Amino acid sequence: xxxxxxxxxxxxxxxxxxxxxxxxxxxxxxxxxxxxxxxxxxxxxxxxxxxxxxxxxxxxxxxxxxxxxxxxxxxxxxxxxxxxxxxxxxxxxxxxxxxxxxxxxxxxxxxxxxxxxxxxxxxxxxxxxxxxxxxxxxxxxxxxxxxxxxxxxxxxxxxxxxxxxxxxxxxxxxxxxxxxxxxxxxxxxxxxxxxxxxxxxxxxxxxxxxxxxxxxxxxxxx
Amino acid sequence: xxxxxxxxxxxxxxxxxxxxxxxxxxxxxxxxxxxxxxxxxxxxxxxxxxxxxxxxxxxxxxxxxxxxxxxxxxxxxxxxxxxxxxxxxxxxxxxxxxxxxxxxxxxxxxxxxxxxxxxxxxxxxxxxxxxxxxxxxxxxxxxxxxxxxxxxxxxxxxxxxxxxxxxxxxxxxxxxxxxxxxxxxxxxxxxxxxxxxxxxxxxxxxxxxxxxxxxxxxxxxxxxxxxxxxxxxxxxxxxxxxxxxxxxxxxxxxxxxxxxxxxxxxxxxxxxxxxxxxxxxxxxxxxx
Numbered sequence: 001x002x003x004x005x006x007x008x009x010x011x012x013x014x015x016x017x018x019x020x021x022x023x024x025x026x027x028x029x030x031x032x033x034x035x036x037x038x039x040x041x042x043x044x045x046x047x048x049x050x051x052x053x054x055x056x057x058x059x060x061x062x063x064x065x066x067x068x069x070x071x072x073x074x075x076x077x078x079x080x081x082x083x084x085x086x087x088x089x090x091x092x093x094x095x096x097x098x099x100x101x102x103x104x105x106x107x108x109x110x111x112x113x114x115x116x117x118x119x120x121x122x123x124x125x126x127x128x129x130x131x132x133x134x135x136x137x138x139x140x141x142x143x144x145x146x147x148x149x150x151x152x153x154x155x156x157x158x159x160x161x162x163x164x165x166x167x168x169x170x171x172x173x174x175x176x177x178x179x180x181x182x183x184x185x186x187x188x189x190x191x192x193x194x195x196x197x198x199x200x201x202x203x204x205x206x207x208x209x210x211x212x213x214x215x216x217x218x219x220x221x222x
Numbered sequence: 223x224x225x226x227x228x229x230x231x232x233x234x235x236x237x238x239x240x241x242x243x244x245x246x247x248x249x250x251x252x253x254x255x256x257x258x259x260x261x262x263x264x265x266x267x268x269x270x271x272x273x274x275x276x277x278x279x280x281x282x283x284x285x286x287x288x289x290x291x292x293x294x295x296x297x298x299x300x301x302x303x304x305x306x307x308x309x310x311x312x313x314x315x316x317x318x319x320x321x322x323x324x325x326x327x328x329x330x331x332x333x334x335x336x337x338x339x340x341x342x343x344x345x346x347x348x349x350x351x352x353x354x355x356x357x358x359x360x361x362x363x364x365x366x367x368x369x370x371x372x373x374x375x376x377x378x379x380x381x382x383x384x385x386x387x388x389x390x391x392x393x394x395x396x397x398x399x400x401x402x403x404x405x406x407x408x409x410x411x412x413x414x415x416x417x418x419x420x421x422x423x424x425x426x427x428x429x430x431x432x433x434x435x436x437x438x439x440x441x442x443x444x445x446x447x448x449x450x451x452x453x454x455x456x457x458x459x460x461x462x463x464x465x466x467x468x469x470x471x472x473x474x475x476x477x478x479x480x481x482x483x484x485x486x487x488x489x490x491x492x493x494x495x496x497x498x499x500x501x502x503x504x505x506x507x508x509x510x
Contacts, residue, residue, distance in 0.1 A: 007372055007376050009248060013368045014263065014367065014368040015266055015332060016332055018330065019328070020330055021324050027336065054383040058431070058435075058488065062434060080329075108383040129384075130375070130379055130381030130383075130384065130389070131375065
């Protein structure tokens, strides 16, 4: 049985190729923003970003704010448009606020991002663990630990009977083995989130997941 | 997969080099083919070379705090009057170049982090010509550095916010030292000794960026990390050994990082950042 490692690939150490100046505060922040955008599945019209500890104290100097917003716009850490992200967000009519917090958290480089689009709202907390690598530690108040090293499917769906069976049937039919699975919900009968960390790389299955009844959004990343 | 330096050295016995072990392990972990993995790494090598060339040509950071020093070092190197030999001074110049490009929001390859990206790239580009390293050997250099970096990252950490600058420039210097040893034909155990000596030499190094920027003292610390890597590599190649085993040295660095007050972990509240001039610079740039 392999141990749980924070760093699995040589490219976590030699890489990423990125726009400077800080792998944890710039590249990691851009990755957090991009993953959050993928989980939300839509361009938000309002974003409130809560920054903790080192992120709170040094975000301007490292361009953490610029990188988070760039990621939320869909840019990767090596995107040359990254330095202009705040301007681009403003032009697209996205309202962005930054709130440095003094609360203690588990990891020094933490950002909690609250997104809204119309009546839809979601919060996601991302952690930058060094060298541009990140983890997702919370979605809508549900604590979890999501590393970006493994193929992962996330669905946002209506909390009705049979959803888990439908999703796992789909994985099973396609020969995908689920390593860990987390299902959480806001309240009975409301929105629920299902996270499946798998062994196989199958980005093609995300469209099939999305097509299942009562699924609002499905995303895949690795 | 190897979880400790001890395992890394042992597993490397079944391969021609640490680099070959790393490529095979990566293939096993990710399902990617070995040629694909080598070609990904070759792209990183090219980004490193480009960032050095750009830095030596002369750049200026967004704040104006850093830039132009790689160019100065290049001219000084040409003059031939330095204490350091041409290889060591070229490594210092290259390390400065990468971090000056980083500070101006240019494209670099984080190794293991952006703030410490000059060390491995800088030493590699300084030795590749004098020692006639082929392109494949240069790519191998990065795999060797990455193998040691993985063990350090998983057993201690590579974020300044977690463990101070020892986790960044210290880790980078250890990675470079190990790769330098293998590039000269040293075995995996000698490479491990070089890595251990490097970490021990940089133990306790604080992360104290002025105004929170990856500029002061990061650019010059990379130069020191590159010079230190050459020093440790030479010590190991001469047959010197770390009295404390490499895995215990890494565990000690992890413990020191955890014991470090938050003022020294990338918060810009201690060290050079807390000096009157450091505070003044912060006020000038951010107005508070």
